[in-house]
Amino acid sequence: MVSLVSTVAYLGLDARPVEVQCQIAPGLAALRLVGLPDKAVGESRERVHSALAALGLSLPPKRITVNLSPADLPKEGSHYDLPIALALLAAMGAVDRETLSEYVVVGELALDGRIISSPGVLLAALHASSNNKGLICPAEQGSEASWASGIDVVAAPTMLGLLNHLKGFQRLAKPVPGEAEPPLRRADLRQVKGQEVARRALEIAAAGGHNLLMVGPPGAGKSLLASCLPGILPELTPAEALETSMVSSVAGLLEEGRISRARPFRSPHHSASMAALTGGGLRVRPGEVSLAHLGVLFLDELPEFQRTVLDSLRQPLETGEVTVARANAHVTFPARVQLVAAMNPCRCGHLGDPALGCSRAPRCAADYQSKVSGPLLDRIDLHVEVDPVSAADLALPPPVEGSAEVAARVAAVRQVQTQRLEGTGRRNNAELDGELLERFATPDEAGRKLLIQAAEVMRLSARGYTRILRVSRTIADMAGAQTIGRAHIAEALSYRRVAPRA
CATH class of the missing domain: 3.40.50.300 (P-loop containing nucleotide triphosphate hydrolases)
Structure with missing residues (x-):
């Protein structure tokens, strides 16, 4: 029978779903990891083995296969340690598979069984929230994960504490979102x-x-x-x-x-x-x-x-x-x-x-x-x-x-x-373009004539022409003017490219 644990792969700011599948079958004792793992993921075998040994558990002397699906998606990072370990424990019958199906799991394992932080937990939390699942993550990053609203976050410091929580022997404290830091002024x-x-x-x-x-x-x-x-x-x-x-x-x-x-x-x-x-x-x-x-x-x-x-x-x-x-x-x-x-x-x-x-x-x-x-x-x-x-x-x-x-x-x-x-x-205003530029940054007649004349003399590109209009719109906003006038265009032109001083 195959045990399944959900985790994610990070591609930019996109968290792609990954399913960790574990099967224990008769055969020569070995732990194989497949599914395009990189070096860090491949080394998780040793970290998982040592973390389970710290709990007093040993892997069964059978053929163990762990597949990271989809197999054609590259897997990078150390956050696969914890989902691989939980998939192994579920296949061994040490953890309830139905309970694990309700969570997305991320986290790196230390050799002594501690769960340590890994990048991207906030993305994993948002992914879990959008899929109506909870998140299991390192205790150090529980506050980060809690910024995703409406999500059950299990922030565990160790594998032992996590297993006791999942079995109902103890309850881990629910993390709260980290404080929003006020802006710090650097220079005045x-x-x-x-x-x-x-x-x-x-x-x-x-x-x-x-x-x-x-x-x-x-x-x-x-x-x-x-x-x-x-x-x-x-x-x-x-x-x-x-x-x-x-x-x-x-x-x-x-x-x-x-x-x-x-x-x-x-x-x-x-x-x-x-x-x-x-x-x-x-x-x-x-x-x-x-x-x-x-x-x-x-x-x-x-x-x-x-x-x-x-x-x-x-x-x-x-x-x-x-x-x-x-x-x-x-x-x-x-x-x-x-x-x-x-x-x-x-x-x-x-x-x-x-x-x-x-x-x-x-x-x-x-x-x-x-x-x-x-x-x-x-x-x-x-x-x-x-x-x-x-x-x-x-x-x-x-x-x-x-x-x-x-x-x-x-x-x-x-x-x-x-x-x-x-x-x-x-x-x-710096993002105005196309139809928005025509609606909100069209100058009056005097401003238009000045801009056309300056564009010819200064040999402005189409991009430079557009940026003059954007800056003019800002200068007009600062002056409280609804329409861009000649004075606003003139000031914007004065800030165009500075020629080298002789």
Whole structure:
């Protein structure tokens, strides 16, 4: 007779059902594991054998076959340990098979019988909830699993405790959802002195979800401005927080089941590989662009990244998702990010400074800035020059207006966009396209004439034309205007690509 236990396989943010089938039959004593297991799954035989030995149980001297169905779906990860162990125990008659049929099971086993955490429990819990089943998982991740509403979660610390619970000898405590962490403000705009143009561009970027590039010499405050952005962005809605937490769960980054309402802020080093930035690896995991989903991806020293790595962002920035192609599967992760980048005007950083003149100008600037491709720059809505701050500016008292005041204005503008785009599947002005762009971002006659004239002079691409309209819509929202006017178009054009300074 065959015992059956339900578990899942993770493909991106999709939890595919997997059935663990165990059969004990007469024959030469052996434990065979089939169904396209990877190295980690194949090694589960040793972990399961040792965990059962810790309970005082031994495998029967018969032919034991464990099949992970469907057999053509690759199985990766250590979370198959616990379902394999329970399928074995059910086949041996040590656990009631009907009881196990009501649960989806995930978890890694230690050699002493402890059940330890494994990535992706939140996805497994949502899958179990959609199939009207409960979830058996490690005790450390019970709080994470409890975020899936209406689900019976059995969070067990050890195999012995789990077996006693299933047999009714003891009851494991029911886990509660982890606390939702309040957003933590990193830097405050009161720390920024001067830079009025950059502050304005930062507020526009936050209000509409637009991409931003800051170009300026070292020490001008580009990194400080970028670190202030999370503090002026609105909190994640409950649905968005669950969405970002699913990515963190797959990456194994959720701690104690705590879901944060703060928008993600990721700042990878410029030595990051393509797999680190967009996802991939031997066992496909989300990259930085997916870990920053619905938040900010900050790329400092933009030209220092490998060009192929930067160009791999072009498709995610356009579509809001990244697909990692493998011979046996295509894995898709969400990647709806707000890109913020910073760069020096040239390699030495002092192009145009009369006191610290660049000895190789203008060739130095041309070579340095050409490392960033035109198509990537075309996807950045706001380009702003960040000038060096003088000693006189630094001696001034902090600005009266800080992140709290700016965040209130940004939240009000985002609320206008939310009401306008309700039922469209879009969140902000940066996502306007097609018919929505015509409905909500058509300028008046004066604005239209200015935009057409500027498009010809600046040789704007169709993408650049569209992004000018999106930014104009945000600027009009900030001004409380229903219609996009000439002044809004003019300001949006002023933030278009910055030419190198001679």
